[in-house]
Amino acid sequence: MKKKKVISAHNTELDSRMGGGLPTGSLTLIEGGSGAGKSVLSQQIMWGALQDGFIVSAFSSENSVKSLVTQMKSIDLDIFDFLLMGKFKLYPMELSHLGEDAVETLISAMQQEGEMGRDMIVIDSFTSAIVHAKSQRTVLHFFEECKRLCSKGVTVLVTIHADGVNNDMMSPIRSMCDGHLNLKSAQDGQKLVKTLEVAKIRGAASVTGSIFGFDVEPGWGMRVIPISKARG
Secondary structure (H helix, E strand, O other), X not given: OOOOOEEOOOOHHHHHHOOOOEEOOOXXXXXXXXXXXXXHHHHHHHHHHHHOOOOEEEEEOOOOHHHHHHHHHHOOOOOHHHHHOOOEXXXXXXXXHHHHHHHHHHHHHHHHHHHOOOOEEEEEOOHHXXXXXXXXXXXXXXXXXXXXXXXXXXXXXXXXXXXXXXXXXXXXHHHHOOEEEEEEEEEEOOEEEEEEEEEEEOOOOOOOOOXXXXXXXXXXXXXXXXXXXXXX
């Protein structure tokens, strides 16, 4: 099967708001606070890539293999068969335990996956590696290495809990990335409102820059809703 030139989330409304999908060989940052939906969005995009025949590896500080399979199945994103076929690999990671070595360890592991022919690499999340990094230069070196992987055709997706990272660090990271998806959640009366801003996607097939609301529903997954409806 000939692989597509974009990574589709296989969610029509989400894809249309992301300019048709993420171009292959791009580096995308998913940024947001705790509970904003970073992991769910990365899982939706990852699942879409698998559906289109891409081979995916993920490094997760959030999930074990078992918990990820269970979590994704609960929102109708079943990845079990892809695991069995070797199309998807998950590497649970404890970056905080690695301390200052976390960034270089992760770079080395990603390079190995790239050499094995992986089409897409997902990091969920990179936050603790930033917190324990020796310097800002170390962190920027990580994103430079991500760009090198992208130049070889690998699509890289990185999630960051921006509330825990100095804005002086986040600004150059945002600039280096081809795509920037910014998630927010806020309490509006009794309702928790989740929004996604498509800040940029270089090379997108159509115009981006939209801000929209969404829900995550059991058995359904991500569902795009108007912000007015999200606010009730």
